[in-house]
Amino acid sequence: MGQEQVGEIRHDRSGISFRPGLEGVPVTQSAICDIDGMQGRLAYRGYPIAELSAHSSFLETTYLLIWGDLPSPQQLRDFEAEVQMHRRVSFRVRDMMKCFPASGHPMDALQSSAASLGLFYSRRAIDDPKYVYNAVVRLIAKIPTMVAAFKLIRKGQDPIQPRDDLAYSANFLYMLTEREPDPLAARVLDRCLILHAEHSLNASTFSARVTASTLTDPYAVVASAVGTLAGPLHGGANEDVLAMLEEIGSPEHAGDYLDEAIASKRKVMGFGHREYRVKDPRAVILQGLAEELFARFGTDEMYDVAKALEAAAATRLGPKGIYPNVDFYSGLVYRKLGIPRDLFTPVFAISRVAGWLAHWREQLGANRIFRPSQIYTGAQNRTWIPSDERVSSTGA
Ligand SMILES: CC(=O)SCCNC(=O)CCNC(=O)[C@H](O)C(C)(C)COP(=O)(O)OP(=O)(O)OC[C@H]1O[C@@H](n2cnc3c(N)ncnc32)[C@H](O)[C@@H]1OP(=O)(O)O
Numbered sequence: 447m448g449q450e451q452v453g454e455i456r457h458d459r460s461g462i463s464f465r466p467g468l469e470g471v472p473v474t475q476s477a478i479c480d481i482d483g484m485q486g487r488l489a490y491r492g493y494p495i496a497e498l499s500a501h502s503s504f505l506e507t508t509y510l511l512i513w514g515d516l517p518s519p520q521q522l523r524d525f526e527a528e529v530q531m532h533r534r535v536s537f538r539v540r541d542m543m544k545c546f547p548a549s550g551h552p553m554d555a556l557q558s559s560a561a562s563l564g565l566f567y568s569r570r571a572i573d574d575p576k577y578v579y580n581a582v583v584r585l586i587a588k589i590p591t592m593v594a595a596f597k598l599i600r601k602g603q604d605p606i607q608p609r610d611d612l613a614y615s616a617n618f619l620y621m622l623t624e625r626e627p628d629p630l631a632a633r634v635l636d637r638c639l640i641l642h643a644e645h646s647l648n649a650s651t652f653s654a655r656v657t658a659s660t661l662t663d664p665y666a667v668v669a670s671a672v673g674t675l676a677g678p679l680h681g682g683a684n685e686d687v688l689a690m691l692e693e694i695g696s697p698e699h700a701g702d703y704l705d706e707a708i709a710s711k712r713k714v715m716g717f718g719h720r721e722y723r724v725k726d727p728r729a730v731i732l733q734g735l736a737e738e739l740f741a742r743f744g745t746d747e748m749y750d751v752a753k754a755l756e757a758a759a760a761t762r763l764g765p766k767g768i769y770p771n772v773d774f775y776s777g778l779v780y781r782k783l784g785i786p787r788d789l790f791t792p793v794f795a796i797s798r799v800a801g802w803l804a805h806w807r808e809q810l811g812a813n814r815i816f817r818p819s820q821i822y823t824g825a826q827n828r829t830w831i832p833s834d835e836r837v838s839s840t841g842a
């Protein structure tokens with residue numbers, strides 16, 4: 447049977463239909479994260495996201511995602527202590543980062559430095575539970591240190607060493623801002639990390655699972671996922687949202703901006719989602735966190751623009767099921783925490799490592815290499831001819 451075309455749906459030789467972007471195609475079974483996109487519900491391992499973000503910590507949620515159950519008090523203490531012990535990165539990694547161009551994007555720096563960890567720890571002993579545990583600990587511990595290090599290295603400064611007396615998120619803010627954070631700021635960041643930790647088969651997690659399915663090491667799995675998260679249609683949108691709000695400039699321009707974007711078929715950043723037909727439940731919580739920070743530390747004038755844009759979009763994009771996603775309010779939160787704009791996506795990555803590693807473990811538990819098919823649309827049966835006898839398609 448040859449390939450056939452029926453309207454937009456096309457079939458490969460086995461008759462399986464082609465769905466652009468794999469929309470609605472299940473490519474794995476997973477017990478990690480459940481999304482109800484019509485109701486706006488999200489749960490990790492059966493726990494609603496609102497409960498986790500209100501009561502859990504990022505490290506506890508990481509443990510839950512990766513090992514399936516909430517840790518006992520002793521298990522959590524051990525995990526926190528191990529992560530704290532492995533926060534430092536080798537001087538070799540720091541020296542390598544000093545050779546990165548200062549103008550490079552921090553996501554590219556992170557992808558390279560995450561991959562470089564494989565040079566130190568890549569035994570590929572992925573059947574050994576101790577190796578798996580250590581790899582999880584190292585990645586969760588070192589990624590924030592590497593993100594903070596690049597921020598200072600690109601300014602020609604030496605990175606700040608982690609402080610053992612500070613908890614995970616407080617220590618990250620300390621390494622980044624060079625001062626001990628207010629406890630509210632540290633807790634808000636920790637809650638943001640919980641909210642971003644996992645989201646089923648988004649593009650970067652799919653990328654992580656594909657890479658994992660070759661049985662390569664976890665550092666390569668994370669590096670490939672970081673590269674995927676960086677794109678503006680995925681995690682990179684959080685950076686673009688603030689640029690968009692600044693371009694709009696004031697609340698009364700939000701409607702015109704939207705009309706123009708829709709007329710010219712330009713995507714409105716921070717809106718839309720493959721899974722949700724309502725406002726992303728994480729955006730609801732992030733908006734609340736932004737308001738908590740504004741009440742304490744002063745408002746951000748772009749917040750009024752964001753609210754006006756959301757209100758204007760409700761009538762223009764809402765009927766198509768397009769609402770704010772997780773990237774819409776996160777930048778306003780991060781900015782209030784003193785995080786530079788081009789570190790918004792690396793902060794997302796610090797958190798999403800938990801989800802990527804949970805999927806890495808799950809993939810290895812029932813592995814089959816990902817190798818989908820394609821529908822070939824190219825030329826057939828051509829004959830090679832010497833270059834001096836060729837005529838180019840432009841006639842040159
Ligand atoms: C952490 C995250 O990754 S969250 C997502 C972050 N990305 C963004 O915020 C970028 C803006 N949003 C988008 O590009 C998309 O909504 C995505 C990438 C998130 C989802 O994409 P898909 O599920 O493939 O939807 P797709 O791009 O096919 O859009 C479907 C329709 O909705 C429209 N649409 C989707 N998102 C938007 C948007 N943000 N602004 C305007 N229109 C939109 C499309 O133009 C399309 O309309 P059409 O049917 O008339 O052609």
Ligand SMILES: O=C([O-])CC(=O)C(=O)O
Binds near residue numbers: 647649720721772
């Ligand atoms: O699920 C998606 O496609 C994108 C997303 O919201 C995420 O990765 O958090």
